[in-house]
Amino acid sequence: xxxxxxxxxxxxxxxxxxxxxxxxxxxxxxxxxxxxxxxxxxxxxxxxxxxxxxxxxxxxxxxxxxxxxxxxxxxxxxxxxxxxxxxxxxxxxxxxxxxxxxxxxxxxxxxxxxxxxxxxxxxxxxxxxxxxxxxxxxxxxxxxxxxxxxxxxxxxxxxxxxxxxxxxxxxxxxxxxxxxxxxxxxxxxxxxxxxxxxxxxxxxxxxxxxxxxxxxxxxxxxxxxxxxxxxxxxxxxxxxxxxxxxxxxxxxxxxxxxxxxxxxxxxxxxxxxxxxxxxxxxxxxxxxxxxxxxxxxxxxxxxxxxxxxxxxxxxxxxxxxxxxxxxxxxxxxxxxxxxxxxxxxxxxxxxxxxxxxxxxxxxxxxxxxxxxxxxxxxxxxxxxxxxxxxxxxxxxxxxxxxxxxxxxxxxxxxxxxxxxxxxxxxxxxxxxxxxxxxxxxxxxxxxxxxxxxxxxxxxxxxxxxxxxxxxxxxxxxxxxxxxxxxxxxxxxxxxxxxxxxxxxxxxxxxxxxxxxxxxxxxxxxxxxxxxxxxxxxxxxxxxxxxxxxxxxxxxxxxxxxxxxxxxxxxx
Amino acid sequence: xxxxxxxxxxxxxxxxxxxxxxxxxxxxxxxxxxxxxxxxxxxxxxxxxxxxxxxxxxxxxxxxxxxxxxxxxxxxxxxxxxxxxxxxxxxxxxxxxxxxxxxxxxxxxxxxxxxxxxxxxxxxxxxxxxxxxxxxxxxxxxxxxxxxxxxxxxxxxxxxxxxxxxxxxxxxxxxxxxxxxxxxxxxxxxxxxxxxxxxxxxxxxxxxxxxxxxxxxxxxxxxxxxxxxxxxxxxxxxxxxxxxxxxxxxxxxxxxxxxxxxxxxxxxxxxxxxxxxxxxxxxxxxxxxxxxxxxxxxxxxxxxxxxxxxxxxxxxxxxxxxxxxxxxxxxxxxxxxxxxxxxxxxxxxxxxxxxxxxxxxxxxxxxxxxxxxxxxxxxxxxxx
Numbered sequence: 001x002x003x004x005x006x007x008x009x010x011x012x013x014x015x016x017x018x019x020x021x022x023x024x025x026x027x028x029x030x031x032x033x034x035x036x037x038x039x040x041x042x043x044x045x046x047x048x049x050x051x052x053x054x055x056x057x058x059x060x061x062x063x064x065x066x067x068x069x070x071x072x073x074x075x076x077x078x079x080x081x082x083x084x085x086x087x088x089x090x091x092x093x094x095x096x097x098x099x100x101x102x103x104x105x106x107x108x109x110x111x112x113x114x115x116x117x118x119x120x121x122x123x124x125x126x127x128x129x130x131x132x133x134x135x136x137x138x139x140x141x142x143x144x145x146x147x148x149x150x151x152x153x154x155x156x157x158x159x160x161x162x163x164x165x166x167x168x169x170x171x172x173x174x175x176x177x178x179x180x181x182x183x184x185x186x187x188x189x190x191x192x193x194x195x196x197x198x199x200x201x202x203x204x205x206x207x208x209x210x211x212x213x214x215x216x217x218x219x220x221x222x223x224x225x226x227x228x229x230x231x232x233x234x235x236x237x238x239x240x241x242x243x244x245x246x247x248x249x250x251x252x253x254x255x256x257x258x259x260x261x262x263x264x265x266x267x268x269x270x271x272x273x274x275x276x277x278x279x280x281x282x283x284x285x286x287x288x289x290x291x292x293x294x295x296x297x298x299x300x301x302x303x304x305x306x307x308x309x310x311x312x313x314x315x316x317x318x319x320x321x322x323x324x325x326x327x328x329x330x331x332x333x334x335x336x337x338x339x340x341x342x343x344x345x346x347x348x349x350x351x352x353x354x355x356x357x358x359x360x361x362x363x364x365x366x367x368x369x370x371x372x373x374x375x376x377x378x379x380x381x382x383x384x385x386x387x388x389x390x391x392x393x394x395x396x397x398x399x400x401x402x403x404x405x406x407x408x409x410x411x412x413x414x415x416x417x418x419x420x421x422x423x424x425x426x427x428x429x430x431x432x433x434x435x436x437x438x439x440x441x442x443x444x445x446x447x448x449x450x451x452x453x454x455x456x457x458x459x460x461x462x463x464x465x466x467x468x469x470x471x472x473x474x475x476x477x478x479x480x481x482x483x484x485x486x487x488x489x490x491x492x493x494x495x496x497x498x499x500x501x502x503x504x505x506x507x508x509x510x511x512x513x514x515x516x517x518x519x520x521x522x523x524x525x526x527x528x529x530x531x532x533x534x535x536x537x538x539x540x541x542x543x544x545x546x547x548x549x550x551x552x553x554x555x556x557x558x559x560x561x562x563x564x565x566x567x568x569x570x571x
Numbered sequence: 572x573x574x575x576x577x578x579x580x581x582x583x584x585x586x587x588x589x590x591x592x593x594x595x596x597x598x599x600x601x602x603x604x605x606x607x608x609x610x611x612x613x614x615x616x617x618x619x620x621x622x623x624x625x626x627x628x629x630x631x632x633x634x635x636x637x638x639x640x641x642x643x644x645x646x647x648x649x650x651x652x653x654x655x656x657x658x659x660x661x662x663x664x665x666x667x668x669x670x671x672x673x674x675x676x677x678x679x680x681x682x683x684x685x686x687x688x689x690x691x692x693x694x695x696x697x698x699x700x701x702x703x704x705x706x707x708x709x710x711x712x713x714x715x716x717x718x719x720x721x722x723x724x725x726x727x728x729x730x731x732x733x734x735x736x737x738x739x740x741x742x743x744x745x746x747x748x749x750x751x752x753x754x755x756x757x758x759x760x761x762x763x764x765x766x767x768x769x770x771x772x773x774x775x776x777x778x779x780x781x782x783x784x785x786x787x788x789x790x791x792x793x794x795x796x797x798x799x800x801x802x803x804x805x806x807x808x809x810x811x812x813x814x815x816x817x818x819x820x821x822x823x824x825x826x827x828x829x830x831x832x833x834x835x836x837x838x839x840x841x842x843x844x845x846x847x848x849x850x851x852x853x854x855x856x857x858x859x860x861x862x863x864x865x866x867x868x869x870x871x872x873x874x875x876x877x878x879x880x881x882x883x884x885x886x887x888x889x890x891x892x893x894x895x896x897x898x899x900x901x902x903x904x905x906x907x908x909x910x911x912x913x914x915x916x917x918x919x920x921x922x923x924x925x926x927x928x929x930x931x932x933x934x935x936x937x938x939x940x941x942x943x944x945x946x947x948x949x950x951x952x953x954x955x
Binding site: 009010011012014015016017019038039040041045049050052053056057060062066111115170171172199201204206207208210212213216219227232233234242352354357358359360370455456457458460463536541552 | 639641644666673678679710746748835866887
């Protein structure tokens with residue numbers, strides 16, 4: 001059978017702009033190319049700015065993972081200036097970041113990923129009573145009545161009946177790769193709608209501490225939201241009580257809706273446990289420090305590396321081994337296209353060399369993306385929920401091991417199924433459950449310190465730039481919902497001399513490197529990957545969405561090229 | 572939002588009838604209309620008109636283009652906190668193209684766009700988030716292999732009106748901060764001449780986006796706007812004039828360090844760099860995320876994100892505003908405020924609306940406000 005060339009552009013239901021090209025033979029994908037089609041070039045903009053402003057600029061890299069760059073930036077500046085934030089500020093950041101994970105992962109599952117597995121039209125033929133029995137067999141969620149599912153079905157029927165399908169227009173309804181029975185489809189559609197309401201509520205935690213969402217406010221040295229139980233204008237008993245309620249409602253939805261749905265749907269797609277694995281190398285920088293962020297032992301999710309799917313060994317992460325390549329990217333380096341540059345030597349000089357628009361195919365072009373190719377000691381690395389779960393599992397993390405066992409038992413699959421499209425989606429659910437349970441712990445810590453009279457939220461000792469050394473540098477790592485994130489900052493004469501980020505979606509969406517090694521998206525699409533109908537690329541969407549692409553984050557980004565850096569600081 | 576409805580909207584059926592069949596009483600509907608009317612800053616006597624306009628509208632087509640952006644404005648939009656009826660009214664729109672939510676991808680997505688543009692030529696509402704990169708023939712953003720610049724020109728042609736949502740679509744935002752490497756511009760620069768409003772902010776508050784759409788459906792044109800194309804109902808007043816810490820400013824009670832005693836009393840953040848005195852935004856009134864709080868309410872100074880070029884003009888963010896000090900800020904900001912109000916309300920049929928805005932604001936603040944009718948040069952953005 002001849003090779004068929006496929007272009008999927010735009011990939012929708014992601015953040016940002018992504019193009020996938022592929023070649024298919026005999027119902028399988030034989031070649032894949034991931035192209036980031038947007039460049040914003042923020043890097044030069046950072047130079048010469050006040051380092052205390054950096055969180056706000058970097059936050060605008062992404063409005064979906066709207067807290068991660070801000071926190072990573074604060075950590076980098078606090079590292080450079082040797083600032084220790086008060087324990088309350090650490091708890092508040094954990095609560096904000098934890099809720100970011102929970103809200104983001106749930107939205108991803110229902111609103112970005114679910115339509116890859118759920119046939120909305122099929123839900124029209126569901127029996128509401130049978131749907132209710134199915135849902136009640138999975139969870140005690142109060143909305144699982146036949147009446148409720150009947151209402152949702154009627155609504156859906158009405159909507160389809162108008163002939164104006166809006167966002168559901170031209171979906172892949174009826175595609176043979178959809179396997180759910182009508183009742184499971186109806187249950188998922190009902191929860192798609194409920195999740196929209198739910199996320200509006202739980203994200204208000206960001207508003208209480210940060211004033212708004214998206215893009216809540218942060219502060220170098222701690223948090224700006226002062227605590228005073230006797231003031232109406234600060235964090236007080238009313239706000240704490242609201243937060244307590246949001247955490248409880250978030251946890252209830254995650255444990256009674258999202259997680260049971262995910263496992264139930266996964267049960268119909270177990271074959272996807274052998275599809276879409278890809279690179280097999282996993283990197284996690286770890287997240288949720290219990291104490292100061294410098295205390296790596298206090299991270300809830302550990303830092304480390306798993307190579308070649310070998311879960312018997314966890315390698316330490318050494319940031320000196322990160323280099324970025326541009327062999328396939330529309331940039332040029334002063335040392336030439338073959339060079340790999342550590343973030344501290346990073347250069348970002350855009351130079352488009354592709355065909356004129358409109359494009360037909362980019363496959364066959366040597367350079368084909370605005371994304372650089374980061375490599376760890378020369379290896380492509382997958383980052384994100386699966387990487388975190390595997391590193392934690394291999395590190396003997398008790399909570400993660402229990403969750404993995406639960407998934408294996410429920411789905412009746414072996415550990416090898418983790419290295420797959422399904423594994424990625426399951427890992428995202430696992431950590432959401434764990435974090436929903438963890439939120440109460442951070443909340444209790446905050447409240448108990450307040451009870452003991454400690455209301456500090458900010459360390460202002462180094463707020464005044466006059467207290468800073470003439471030169472300083474540091475970095476902040478953070479494991480974001482989509483994976484390992486690092487910010488590096490250099491400060492000279494109270495200004496940013498150089499700023500650089502290496503971002504989760506840059507790792508995952510990277511194009512081929514100078515050795516021809518594909519990036520994780522590309523490798524996953526070429527790993528036993530079906531494509532039944534090349535004109536309806538549903539299977540491609542499944543695997544790409546399992547990574548939860550965040551293209552605005554990935555495209556390079558923020559490396560103001562300033563003064564030479566000779567020393568690399570190790571935390 | 573985008574909820575499949577419990578009953579089909581049949582051809583020619585009124586919204587009221589439809590809502591009643593959907594279990595929403597006329598009383599609930601009118602209560603919601605009153606809320607929207609207040610949001611828009613209209614006199615409450617206009618509530619029946621809002622209700623009437625909404626009730627007779629068909630489901631208009633909306634095309635939503637996402638360009639150079641961080642998707643924060645789309646995230647903000649889905650936080651829209653209007654209750655069930657708000658969701659219903661949003662669903663009255665037929666959202667035919669929106670990358671973040673649409674089921675189709677690739678050719679199927681582009682086909683949906685093409686068909687909708689053809690079927691609704693001259694009639695659809697275009698919402699844009701994100702900026703347009705103009706340098707190097709627009710190569711810094713392509714969708715479906717074509718540049719955003721070419722796409723937005725084509726999609727803009729048949730639009731009846733354009734709502735530019737967020738700082739990027741407004742003027743380019745962070746990627747347009749100096750030195751603007753990709754030549755990012757707001758959508759107005761590419762679609763000059765189209766009726767267009769800018770929903771300012773990084774991101775804007777969800778309810779302001781929603782209210783603008785409702786305004787458009789109600790009156791058949793976009794809301795009256797200020798000199799920078801921002802709807803007056805939302806951006807007609809300074810943060811400083813609406814701030815619940817204003818009394819502390821007037822009394823000279825300032826936070827001098829984060830987390831000091833003054834911060835723990837919720838005093839004024841002006842000395843910490845607050846840009847409220849130079850920023851026109853509804854944050855203190857409408858608030859964020861189901862009226863939960865707002866930036867100053869959570870103890871952080873305003874960044875001024877509804878103002879053009881704020882990444883350059885409002886930074887360093889923790890620096891105290893230049894050329895102002897003590898009560899001088901009053902005089903300075905009021906001069907600007909008066910000038911803007913006069914310029915922005917000019918020559919438009921929005922006199923009554925502007926009066927309504929003043930009335931509502933007056934009620935809310937219980938303070939005297941500028942009460943001058945239109946005069947001087949009119950904004951070109953506000954009316955079609």
